[in-house]
Amino acid sequence: MTWTFTPDLAAYLAAAGPAVAAEPVVNTVLLTVTDALRRRGPNAFGPDAPFFGWWTGADGAVAGGLLCTPPHPVLVGALPARAVRELGAALADEPLLACVAGFNARRPDAEALARAWGRPTEIAEETRLYRLADLVAPRPAPPGRSRLAAEGDLPLLLEWLEAFKREASVPGAASEAALRDRLSYGGMLLWEHAGRPVSMAGFSRPIGSVSRIGPVYTPPAARRRGYAAGVTHAVSTAAYAAGASEVLLFTDLANPTSNGVYLRLGYTPVEDRAEVVAA
Numbered sequence: 001m002t003w004t005f006t007p008d009l010a011a012y013l014a015a016a017g018p019a020v021a022a023e024p025v026v027n028t029v030l031l032t033v034t035d036a037l038r039r040r041g042p043n044a045f046g047p048d049a050p051f052f053g054w055w056t057g058a059d060g061a062v063a064g065g066l067l068c069t070p071p072h073p074v075l076v077g078a079l080p081a082r083a084v085r086e087l088g089a090a091l092a093d094e095p096l097l098a099c100v101a102g103f104n105a106r107r108p109d110a111e112a113l114a115r116a117w118g119r120p121t122e123i124a125e126e127t128r129l130y131r132l133a134d135l136v137a138p139r140p141a142p143p144g145r146s147r148l149a150a151e152g153d154l155p156l157l158l159e160w161l162e163a164f165k166r167e168a169s170v171p172g173a174a175s176e177a178a179l180r181d182r183l184s185y186g187g188m189l190l191w192e193h194a195g196r197p198v199s200m201a202g203f204s205r206p207i208g209s210v211s212r213i214g215p216v217y218t219p220p221a222a223r224r225r226g227y228a229a230g231v232t233h234a235v236s237t238a239a240y241a242a243g244a245s246e247v248l249l250f251t252d253l254a255n256p257t258s259n260g261v262y263l264r265l266g267y268t269p270v271e272d273r274a275e276v277v278a279a
Contacts, residue, residue, distance in 0.1 A: 003086055005053040005096045009037055012052035016065035019054070024208035025131060025270060026078045026106075028248055031207045033067060033075065039181065045069035046172050051096045055083035071171045073102035073275055076109060084109045088116025102277030110274040120279035124169070125252060127275075128259065130267035132247040135236055138265065142226030144193030146234035148186055149200065154179060157188060160200055164217040168252070181205075189238060191231035199227035201235040203242070211244035216258075229261050236265070 006012060013034065020027045036044045048070035057063045057080070064079040066087070074097070076087070084105075091097050091113075102124065103113045114121040149157060154176065161174035182188045182202050191199040199218040203211050213235055218228045232249075239247045249267060251259045 001058050001082065001086065002056055003053055003083070003090050003094070004056065005051060005090075005094055007049050007051045007096070009034065009042070009050070009052065012054065012065065012067070013038075016052070016054035016062050019062040020065050020077055021208055023078050024210040025246055025248060026129070027065075028129075028204075028207075028210055028212050029075055029104075030065060030067060030077045031210070032204045032212060033069060035205065035207055036178065036181075037069075040177055044175070044178070046071055053087075053096075055079060055086070057083075068096075068100060070099075071101055073104045073277065074100050076103055076105035076113070078106070079109065084112050085116075088113055091117055102275060104273060104275045107272045107274045110276045114276040117276075117278075121276050122279040123274050124277045125275040126254065127250045127273045128253055129270040129273065130249050130251065130262055131270050132236055132249075132266055133268045134266045135233065135240075136264065136266040138226055138229035138233055140226070142191070142193075142230040144191055144198065144227065144230065146189050146191050146231055149183060149188035149190050151183065153188075153190060153197070154183075156197060157200065160217050160219065161215060163219070164215045185242065186238065187242075189231055189235045191227045191234070193225075193227065198222040198225075199231045201228075201231040203235050203239040203244075203247075206239070206242055206244040209243065209245040211239040211242065211247055213239065213247065213249040216249075228258070229265060232261065233265055 020030050050069040052067045054062050054065040064077050066076045068074040157179050158174050188202045190197040201216040203213050
């Protein structure tokens with residue numbers, strides 16, 4: 001039983017890819033991040049090189065993985081309890097883990113890693129993963145309509161994505177390359193009212209028939225009018241049309257408004273995660 005760490009994406013995909021892909025709902029972010037790294041290169045999420053890891057059980061089979069795209073915390077996928085304990089032990093002597101900023105993991109796993117880290121920590125964010133059960137149209141229906149975002153919308157999309165990242169305290173700058181990739185498969189929608197965009201939402205390229213909604217953003221002046229519900233309903237429909245059989249999203253548990261919106265649209269909870277960082 002052992003952890004293996006490497007900066008080699010190809011080695012990670014060869015060793016851990018099948019195990020991670022076998023649980024596409026709970027490993028959704030691992031799958032979309034590695035897809036982005038394959039498509040856009042190792043600097044897709046920042047100038048520092050990413051690294052990867054996988055756990056091999058006593059039977060010789062890989063049972064889960066992790067990755068890190070600095071400056072983001074280590075993203076930990078679904079793991080057996082023994083693997084989490086051994087990952088905590090590896091924090092003391094694995095060079096690639098020496099300068100990590102924190103951990104994003106299932107809530108119990110994040111707490112275990114925080115205890116093993118041996119330094120003061122704090123929870124930076126608590127999120128809940130939802131899956132769409134039965135899509136329900138928003139009631140009352142918000143005024144306006146959805147449309148696909150296009151090349152001419154890039155300046156607005158970048159502006160709103162920067163604002164979204166500031167509000168959500170997401171590290172790194174908004175990526176024009178990532179937005180262009182979204183546009184290439186129809187993965188960004190705008191909600192328009194009275195001839196102007198008032199909200200946006202995106203969805204990830206389906207991987208293993210799973211797509212994840214996000215980001216969803218409405219500028220402050222246009223909030224509380226139902227636009228976010230309207231564009232989320234539209235983008236959920238678009239994700240299905242793009243080939244997804246499972247549609248997911250994450251919410252910030254500190255935002256009861258958005259959690260309520262998604263529940264009313266037919267999303268149901270799957271699991272909670274926490275991001276633990278050095279205090």
